[in-house]
Amino acid sequence: MHSPLEKKINEYMGNIHTILHNDASYLNEPLFVNQLLDRMELLKRSFVLMNADTDDVYLYQDRLAGISSHTEATMEWVAEFNNNAIKSASSFSSLTENFFMLNDLFQTSRNLIKSFYPVS
Numbered sequence: 001m002h003s004p005l006e007k008k009i010n011e012y013m014g015n016i017h018t019i020l021h022n023d024a025s026y027l028n029e030p031l032f033v034n035q036l037l038d039r040m041e042l043l044k045r046s047f048v049l050m051n052a053d054t055d056d057v058y059l060y061q062d063r064l065a066g067i068s069s070h071t072e073a074t075m076e077w078v079a080e081f082n083n084n085a086i087k088s089a090s091s092f093s094s095l096t097e098n099f100f101m102l103n104d105l106f107q108t109s110r111n112l113i114k115s116f117y118p119v120s
Contacts, residue, residue, distance in 0.1 A: 005109055009047060012102045013040060016095060023091040032081060039074045043067060043102075057117045061110060068106035075099035 002010070016036075020026050026033050050063035079096055 003051075005105070006047070006051075008105055009044075009102065012098045012105070013044065015098045016040065019091045019095050019098070025091075036074075036078065039070075039077070043071060043074070046070065057113065061113055061117070064106060064110045064113070068103060068110060071099065071103040071106055075103055 020033055020036070046063065046067045050060060050067060053059045053063055075096065078099055
């Protein structure tokens with residue numbers, strides 16, 4: 001059974017994959033797509049590793065902070081990508097919005113956990 005957090009992550013990752021699959025504009029930039037998929041895979045692997053640390057809430061918080069900062073860096077990387085063809089794609093705003101939602105999900109989860117288990 002998947003946790004609510006994992007369900008939302010899968011939803012946002014699925015949305016990003018669908019955007020890349022359905023919009024042919026991204027075919028002109030295979031480097032962008034490959035790097036984006038690599039970054040998404042790193043996020044997914046980090047999330048799996050984080051779930052193995054559920055016994056230590058402080059280590060879990062640290063891993064969640066790392067995932068959040070990586071998601072934020074990926075979101076900024078997507079937003080700053082300097083190819084005008086990609087930025088003019090009709091789905092580019094949806095792509096950045098999904099990364100924003102992923103980042104917000106991780107930040108909110110971390111803040112919620114910190115409210116119950118403040119760092120000493």
